[in-house]
Amino acid sequence: MKENIVANxxxxxxxxxxxxRVKAELRKDVVGQDEIVDNxxxxxxxxxxxxxxxxxxxxxxRLVRSLGKTLSLPFSRIQFTPDLMPSDVTGTNVIEKxxxxxMVSTFRRGPIFANLxxxxxxxxxxxxxxxxxxxxMQEHKITIGNDRYELAEPFFVLATExxxxxxxxxxxxxxxxxxxxxxxIMKFPSEEELVDIVNMTQVTLEETANGVVDGPTIxxxxxxxxxxxxxxxxxxxxxxxxxxxxxxxxxxxESTKKYVKYGASPRAAQALITCAKVRALxxxxxxxxxxxxKALACPVLxxxxxxxxxxxxxxxxxxxxxxxxxxxxx
Amino acid sequence: xxxxxxxxxxxxxxxALVKSLLVFLSAALLVVATFLIVIRQSEFDIEIYACVLIGxxxxxxxxxxxxxxxxxxxxxxxxxxxxKYGLGEKVQTMYAFRNDEGGMKKLQREDTVxxxxxxxxxxxxxxxxxAIFISAFLVCLAYFVTSLVLLVTKPEAExxxxxxxxxxxxxxxxxxxxxxxxxxxxxxxxxxxxxxxxESKLQDDAKVAVVGELTILLxxxxxxxxxxxxxxxxxxxxxxxxxxxxxxxxxxxxxxKAGNSKxxxxxxxxxxxxxxxxxxxxxxxxxxxxxLYTGGDKISLTSFGSELAAVLESEAFKNKGALxxxxxxxxxxxxxxxxxDYSQANIMRKLNNAxxxxxxxxxxxxxxxxxxxxxxxxxxxxxxxxxxGISAEDVADRKDENGSVETEEPEERPExxxxxxxxxxxxxxxxxxxxxDPSKDPQGNIDSIYAEYGDIIYKxxxxxxxxxxxxxxxxxxxxKEILRKYFEILETPSDN
Numbered sequence: 001m002k003e004n005i006v007a008n009x010x011x012x013x014x015x016x017x018x019x020x021r022v023k024a025e026l027r028k029d030v031v032g033q034d035e036i037v038d039n040x041x042x043x044x045x046x047x048x049x050x051x052x053x054x055x056x057x058x059x060x061x062r063l064v065r066s067l068g069k070t071l072s073l074p075f076s077r078i079q080f081t082p083d084l085m086p087s088d089v090t091g092t093n094v095i096e097k098x099x100x101x102x103m104v105s106t107f108r109r110g111p112i113f114a115n116l117x118x119x120x121x122x123x124x125x126x127x128x129x130x131x132x133x134x135x136x137m138q139e140h141k142i143t144i145g146n147d148r149y150e151l152a153e154p155f156f157v158l159a160t161e162x163x164x165x166x167x168x169x170x171x172x173x174x175x176x177x178x179x180x181x182x183x184x185i186m187k188f189p190s191e192e193e194l195v196d197i198v199n200m201t202q203v204t205l206e207e208t209a210n211g212v213v214d215g216p217t218i219x220x221x222x223x224x225x226x227x228x229x230x231x232x233x234x235x236x237x238x239x240x241x242x243x244x245x246x247x248x249x250x251x252x253x254e255s256t257k258k259y260v261k262y263g264a265s266p267r268a269a270q271a272l273i274t275c276a277k278v279r280a281l282x283x284x285x286x287x288x289x290x291x292x293x294k295a296l297a298c299p300v301l302x303x304x305x306x307x308x309x310x311x312x313x314x315x316x317x318x319x320x321x322x323x324x325x326x327x328x329x330x
Numbered sequence: 331x332x333x334x335x336x337x338x339x340x341x342x343x344x345x346a347l348v349k350s351l352l353v354f355l356s357a358a359l360l361v362v363a364t365f366l367i368v369i370r371q372s373e374f375d376i377e378i379y380a381c382v383l384i385g386x387x388x389x390x391x392x393x394x395x396x397x398x399x400x401x402x403x404x405x406x407x408x409x410x411x412x413x414k415y416g417l418g419e420k421v422q423t424m425y426a427f428r429n430d431e432g433g434m435k436k437l438q439r440e441d442t443v444x445x446x447x448x449x450x451x452x453x454x455x456x457x458x459x460x461a462i463f464i465s466a467f468l469v470c471l472a473y474f475v476t477s478l479v480l481l482v483t484k485p486e487a488e489x490x491x492x493x494x495x496x497x498x499x500x501x502x503x504x505x506x507x508x509x510x511x512x513x514x515x516x517x518x519x520x521x522x523x524x525x526x527x528x529e530s531k532l533q534d535d536a537k538v539a540v541v542g543e544l545t546i547l548l549x550x551x552x553x554x555x556x557x558x559x560x561x562x563x564x565x566x567x568x569x570x571x572x573x574x575x576x577x578x579x580x581x582x583x584x585x586x587k588a589g590n591s592k593x594x595x596x597x598x599x600x601x602x603x604x605x606x607x608x609x610x611x612x613x614x615x616x617x618x619x620x621x622l623y624t625g626g627d628k629i630s631l632t633s634f635g636s637e638l639a640a641v642l643e644s645e646a647f648k649n650k651g652a653l654x655x656x657x658x659x660x661x662x663x664x665x666x667x668x669x670x671d672y673s674q675a676n677i678m679r680k681l682n683n684a685x686x687x688x689x690x691x692x693x694x695x696x697x698x699x700x701x702x703x704x705x706x707x708x709x710x711x712x713x714x715x716x717x718x719g720i721s722a723e724d725v726a727d728r729k730d731e732n733g734s735v736e737t738e739e740p741e742e743r744p745e746x747x748x749x750x751x752x753x754x755x756x757x758x759x760x761x762x763x764x765x766x767d768p769s770k771d772p773q774g775n776i777d778s779i780y781a782e783y784g785d786i787i788y789k790x791x792x793x794x795x796x797x798x799x800x801x802x803x804x805x806x807x808x809x810k811e812i813l814r815k816y817f818e819i820l821e822t823p824s825d826n
Contacts, residue, residue, distance in 0.1 A: 008434060008437050009437055012434075012437065224434075227432070227434035227435075228434055228438075229423050229426075229427050229430075229432075229434060229435045229438055230423075231419060231422050231423050231426040231427075232426070233419075233422065234419060285418060285420070286420075286423075286434060286437055286438035286441050286442075287418070287419060287420055287423035287438050288419070288423075289418030289419040289420075290418075290419065291418055292418075
C-alpha cells in the first residue's frame with residue numbers, strides 16, 4: 001500500500017513537471033496565447049477535441065505543429081475546402097497492381113490517420129465531409145466497407161473556424177459542435193507579442209520545439225487525471241451551472257431567461273468535470289475545486305449555448321452572458 | 331483526518347463553548363432582571379426563585395441553540411476551513427473520502443493533512459469575536475445588578491401595628507385642603523341653568539329669587555378659593571332654592587301640617603295634594619264626597635272639619651296663597667253644614683258643590699303651577715349637584731341622635747300607581763303623563779311634540795284594537811274589567 005502511494009505521488013509530481021516542460025517547449029514556437037496553450041493541453045490530456053477560432057495568421061497551425069513535435073506525435077493537417085470529399089479525409093480503397101501484377105484493392109489511409117490532426121477551416125467543408133470527420137472524432141475508428149480501422153491513441157483533433165469568411169461556409173450544426181470539449185478563441189497578438197513573433201520568424205519559420213513527452217505518457221497522464229477526486233457539492237455545482245443555461249427551466253437565473261436562446265447539453269457537465277480534474281492536477285491540486293469549474297466555464301460552454309437578439313442588441317458576447325450565469329449560480 | 335484538523339476542531343469547539351456560555355449567561359441575566367423590574371414596578375407576585383428558574387431555562391435554550399449552530403461538526407468545519415484558508419475544497423474532499431483508500435484519494439488526504447498541520451487556531455481573531463459576546467454579557471450583568479438594587483431598595487408598605495405588635499387603627503389625617511378653580515364648563519353650565527330658570531314657567535316671585543341665587547353663585551365663583559368653600563356655598567344655594575320653591579308651593583306647607591292629622595280623610599287628601607297629581611286629587615275629592623257624609627251622623631264631617639280648621643290656623647299655611655283660600659272656602663261650607671240642620675239631600679248637595687266643583691276647580695288652577703315649580707326646582711337642584719359634584723349627603727344639614735342624616739326635604743312626593751291609591755282603595759288607572767309624538771308637529775322641536783298619553787291611545791287604531799278584543803271575547807273577564815275602567819278614566823275629560 002505504501003509503495004502504491006509513493007508511486008502515485010511521483011506520478012503526480014511527474015504530471016506537473018511534464019506539463020511544465022510541454023508549455024516551455026511550446027513557448028519556443030508560440031508567442032503569448034498562454035490560456036490557449038493551457039486549455040489545449042488540458043483538452044489533450046482529458047481526451048477531448050478543440051475548436052479553435054481566430055483570424056488567419058494568429059498561429060493556429062503553428063500551435064498544432066509545435067504541439068505535435070512536443071508531444072512526439074504524428075501530426076497531419078487537413079485543409080477543408082468545399083470540394084473536399086469524406087474519402088479525402090478518411091482514406092479510400094484503391095485498385096492497384098501488386099508485385100505479381102495482380103489487381104488488388106488496397107486501403108490508402110487518409111490524413112486522419114495521425115495522432116494530432118489539424119482540421120483547418122472545417123466550416124468550409126460540406127456537411128457530409130464534416131460529419132465524416134466528426135464521426136471519426138467521436139469514435140476514434142473508421143469503417144470502410146467491411147474493414148474497420150482504429151486510430152492510434154491519443155487522438156486529438158484541433159479544428160479551426162475562420163470567423164470572417166462567412167460566404168461559402170457551412171456552419172457546424174449544434175449537435176456537431178457539442179463534440180468539441182472546448183472552443184478557444186485565439187486573439188490577435190499584442191504589439192509586444194507581434195514584435196516577438198516577427199523576430200522569431202525572421203530566424204526560422206520552422207518549429208523548434210523538441211519532443212518532451214510521448215503518446216503513452218499522455219495516456220498515463222489521462223488515466224492519472226481521471227483519478228482526481230471530486231466531491232458531490234462540486235459535481236452538483238457543475239450540473240447546476242449547465243442547467244442554469246436553459247431558459248425554459250424555472251430555476252434558471254434572470255440572465256439566462258433574458259439572454260439565452262438555448263442551453264448546453266449534458267456533455268457540457270461531463271466536459272467540465274473531466275477537464276477540471278486535469279486542470280486541478282496541472283495546478284498541483286489533488287482535488288477539483290469550484291474555481292476549476294468556474295475557470296473552464298467559458299471554454300466548455302461558449303460553443304454550446306446560443307444567445308438571443310436581446311443580448312446582441314445589448315452588445316453582449318456569449319462570454320459576457322456565461323460570466324453572468326456563473327455569477328448568479330451559487 | 332489528521333492532527334491539524336483535530337487541533338483546529340478543538341479550537342473551534344472551545345470557541346463555540348465560550349460563545350454559548352456567554353449567550354446562556356446573558357440571556358438568563360436578562361430574563362431574571364426583567365422579572366425583577368416587573369416585580370418592583372407592579373403588584374405582580376412571583377417568587378424570586380421562579381424568576382431565576384425561568385431565566386436559567388431561557389438561557390439554556392438560547393445557549394444550546396447557539397452551540398448547535400456553532401458546534402464544529404466535521405463536515406461543517408471542513409467547509410469553514412476551506413473558506414477561511416482558501417484551500418479550494420481540499421478539506422471537504424478529504425472529509426468526503428476519509429474512508430477511501432484509493433490511490434489519489436489517500437494522496438489528497440495526506441496532502442490536506444500536511445497543509446492543516448501547518449495551520450493553527452487564530453486565537454486573536456476568536457477573542458475579538460468573543461469581545462462582542464462579552465460586551466453583551468456585561469450589559470446584561472449591569473442590567474441585572476441594577477434591577478436587583480432597585481428591588482432591594484424598594485420602599486416597603488407600612489405595616490399595621492405599633493411597636494409592641496398590636497394592631498392600632500391609624501388616626502385619619504384630614505385630607506389637604508384642595509384649591510377650587512372653576513372651569514369654563516362649570517361657568518357655562520351655570521349660565522345655561524340661569525337661562526333655563528329664566529325661561530321656565532316657574533312662578534314669577536320664585537323665579538326672581540332663584541335666578542338671584544344662581545346669579546350670586548356665578549358672581550362668587552372666583553372668590554371661592556377652596557373646594558370646601560365651594561361646596562358650602564353651593565349647598566347653601568341649593569337649600570335656598572328648595573326653600574324658595576317650597577314657600578310658594580303651599581301644598582308642601584299643607585302637607586307638613588295635614589300629613590300627620592288624626593283624621594284619615596284629611597291625611598289622604600294632603601298626600602294627594604302633595605303628589606301634585608290632579609287625577610289623584612280628583613279621585614280623593616270624589617272619595618271624600620262619598621265618605622264624609624253618607625246620611626245619618628256627621629261624625630266624619632266633624633272630624634274632618636275640625637282637623638282642617640287646625641291646619642288653617644298653622645303659621646306655615648295661614649294666609650299663604652290661593653290654596654289657603656280654597657280650603658277656607660271649603661271649611662266655611664263644612665262649618666255651615668255641621669252647625670245647621672240641613673236635610674240629607676241638601677247636605678250632600680252642598681258637599682258636592684264644595685268638593686267637586688269649587689275645590690276641584692281651585693285645585694285644577696293651583697296644582698299645575700305648583701307642579702311646574704316642583705319640576706324646575708328638582709331640575710335646578712340636580713343640575714347644581716351635577717355641575718359642582720355635590721352628593722346627596724352634602725346637601726343634608728341635620729343628623730338625628732343616631733347619626734343618620736335627615737334632610738330638610740320632606741319625604742318624597744308619593745306617586746300613584748296601579749297598586750292602590752288612597753282613600754277607597756280603588757285602582758287608579760292612567761295618568762296624564764306626556765309622551766313624544768312627532769306627528770303632532772313634524773317640523774317642530776322637542777318642546778312642541780309632547781302629547782298627553784290619553785291622546786295617543788286614540789291614534790293608529792290603538793283603542794279600536796283593544797275594543798275589538800273586548801268585543802270578540804279574546805280577553806279574560808278580569809282583564810276586560812281592568813280595561814273597561816282604564817279607558818273610562820282616560821276618556822273622562824280632564825279638568826286641568
